[in-house]
Amino acid sequence: MKKSNDNNALARSQRELFVGIRDFIVFKFKRMVVFNGVRDFTKMRFLSIELEKCENVKDLEKLCHTIYNQGTKHIFMMRVLFLFFDYFCKHLKVKRLRLLNEEMLVNFLFELAKQRKINSMAKYVMYIRQFFDYLDRTKHYEFYFSLKNIAFAKHKDNLPKHLNSKDLKSFIYTLINYKTRSSYEKRNKCILLLIILGGLRKSEVFNLELRNIVLEKEHYILLIKGKNNKERKAFIKREMLEKSLDEWVG
Incomplete structure (x- = not known):
């Protein structure tokens, strides 16, 4: 699934999605910093401000990469949101974000699963679910996507390598x-x-x-x-x- 290089003016629904992704990343980032070892808290405060005022998806991705290099490794899983944004812009023709339905989202995940491992997909589904829960809770979208029983994204437990x-x-x-x-x-x-x-x-x-x-x-x-x-x-x-x-x- 290749990513689009077009960062020109966004349609209304695309803009809504971008703002939602940005705000969700800011929300998660502030909690990640508390629970993860970071190298420079001053730098992190600066990055938090940069995230909040970011207006471009490419710049947002670059900021996430910088945050990852500063020690907040869980930010890496946010890349699924950028993949979804690219898919949304290319394949989904909805005038308003709230017209998005769960079937559209599952189709995206199905296409993504062709190129990803099962364990990675399980984490991606978790973050996608958290993202839409966040939109429901803070922006009152009322998606209520369950994303349950997705066979290609069920976590595969590894056997322990040694006994305790x-x-x-x-x-x-x-x-x-x-x-x-x-x-x-x-x-x-x-x-x-x-x-x-x-x-x-x-x-x-x-x-x-x-x-x-x-x-x-x-x-x-x-x-x-x-x-x-x-x-x-x-x-x-x-x-x-x-x-x-x-x-x-x-």
């Missing part, structure tokens, strides 16, 4: 107390314990020989040959590994 400390401990003790039924399960149980408790890589476990697992007092010492054949040691408490290791070896 509590869950990890729970997993370890569940594994230690797991009753194995076959030599295959006993082997796998030991492999998992060596990886988790010793911090071993999968390849290091597979290359580990029993003679390299040495019991010394209350710890097992693991003699590991890692990357580039570099040797290192890992230590595991005896009570955490002994029973599982004996079950497998025995």
Whole structure:
């Protein structure tokens, strides 16, 4: 979706939309500064004044870029409003902004989704919804756009990359107390314990020989040959590994 370079005189509905976008950005910006680390509050006050008196969409975009570089990173998501402004000017022929309907907005989001990731679209929809809620609340437009159940903009949750400390401990003790039924399960149980408790890589476990697992007092010492054949040691408490290791070896 390419952006228009035409910043000449705007039609009435386009002007209404621009003013709404500008005022919404000012509204959000003042709250973002409070909750985000910024480098220069004096500069931010100056930028706030510049936003309020801005009369050109290109200048407004440049100001948002400057604000982003000053440390207010959430301003980046405002770009969806500029994309919508461009789409509105090119494709929507409405005489007054209040004649805009939800179907028109969904069509814009659908076109945008062809070029954006799902997670980005979920954030864009959130900001678009906030923008029109702002217009309803402060300028009495009565859009009341719900923008619900949009399949191409549903947030895709990523699985956690690691367990937190509590869950990890729970997993370890569940594994230690797991009753194995076959030599295959006993082997796998030991492999998992060596990886988790010793911090071993999968390849290091597979290359580990029993003679390299040495019991010394209350710890097992693991003699590991890692990357580039570099040797290192890992230590595991005896009570955490002994029973599982004996079950497998025995």
